Amino acid sequence: MEIRNSSTIVNLGEKTLLDEKITLGSNCKKITIGYGCFIGENVYIDVPELVIGDYTTIHKNTTIHGSEKCEIGHNCWIGQNTIIDSIGGMKIGNNVGIGTYSQLWSHMKFGDMLNGCRWNTKKKMVIEDDVWFVGHCIVSPVHAKKGSMAMLGSLVVKDMEENEIYAGSPAKNVKDKMGTQFSEIGIKEKKKIFKNYYKSFILENSIREADLEYEELDEVQIRVGNTRFNLEERSYWPTRSDYEYKFMKYILYDKAKFIPVVK
Template sequence: MIKNENIEAELLEIGINSYIHKSAVIRGVSGPAKKIKIGDHCYIGENVQILCDNFELGDYSKIHHNTNIHGYKPCKIGHNAWIGQYCIIDTIGGTTIGNNCGIGAHSQLWSHMKYGDTLEGCKFLSEAPLNIGNDVWFVGHCIVSPITAEDKSMAMVGSVITKNMEMNQVYAGTPAKDITDKIGRPFNQVTTSMKFKKLNNYLVYSKCCNSSIKIVKSIEDFNLNDKISYFDVSSRTYTKKNLPEEIKFMKFLLPEKAKFIPFNSNF
């Protein structure tokens, strides 16, 4: 068991350059967690509570102050997550959140419904997995039932989501309905050439050393053995080497310019 002030876990992994505020509490539901894994360059803010027996958080993810993550089933959150202040993420039914997801402030993500007296005949008792895909965005003040949100789906501010969200669709309202036909899809189609040109422009604006970073159009151009960080615009992956210029470029790109995950990542 590893104990470090407010962090208690039998297996604890915290990546490089990750910041955890001294007031944050990270442990299991009723004692030390079995496994806590926090990636590189993460931020966990003031008064965050993570009470989860098995919790994983990917690189460059941020959990802002007064957020609560709790439950006895695993919670896995991918790379580049942005979770606003005062959010609730429930993992009693099991919660998986993909890469590049945004959860706006004061949102609540639920995977169970329990309280009514079943001896007295209350019929509302359930728990089910909450599965959030990649590039999903709950804009803020959203309440989410145990649904599946497909990649690039989006819920506007104040939405109450009770049904699955389809890929690259926009939802709004109480209960939330698909409004994509009124405002368009969240993501437009962009060619590889357009992305290649735009990311090279970002590299110039970032003032990072372009001899340390190379933008490519295919992972076939990766060289894992040299001292250059490669960014492939087709797969949205990069050769993570934790070089200073790579870290500087990633921080320049996040959260709204571009999001990349490590090549061969298991998230």
């Protein structure tokens, strides 16, 4: 990793993997990356402060730049060749997917203001939990609400409403045609699905049930080994055991995502 500012403070969580070809630019002052993350090759970071939660993946050739703080939550997946601009500020929630070749812009400027150019703005972009930009999306500094989704190639210029789907250029709400990203699943069905994940995990990894026990603690809580999960709140109490790490990696990113409970 190349660090161009000798005073940059870097805090890395355990089991976080960084490619050697990562650059921290001269504007970087503090970089905090959580537990179990992965940052791929040729990722360029140049923001004064970057905070990344646990189990977030940033693939190769991604650029994160700007003059304001950039926050990225837990369990996020950022595809290769993505641009994240934090000149106006950037806050990305938990469980957010940003597909390959997407661009998230928090500012717009180029034309001469002295010559009367009307387009010179910056605004903090807010992306709430479970938002999904499928890929090749270009996004202006909008507020993308929880569970909203933009289909492949969308040009997003307006705020996105909760659990609704957008498509096109400019992107329009297509909920009437495509429905929503998420549908309701009852707790009994969630428990059934989660137990199947557990069974598949121990089978594929040749783990005995006695070594990684499964127990239903109450209506919504499950224990896998020493780790307790709340299926209703999508939370868990980390133990940082090797089994927990392997299980979390197994269910990410398309099976289930859980947010750590901070004591």
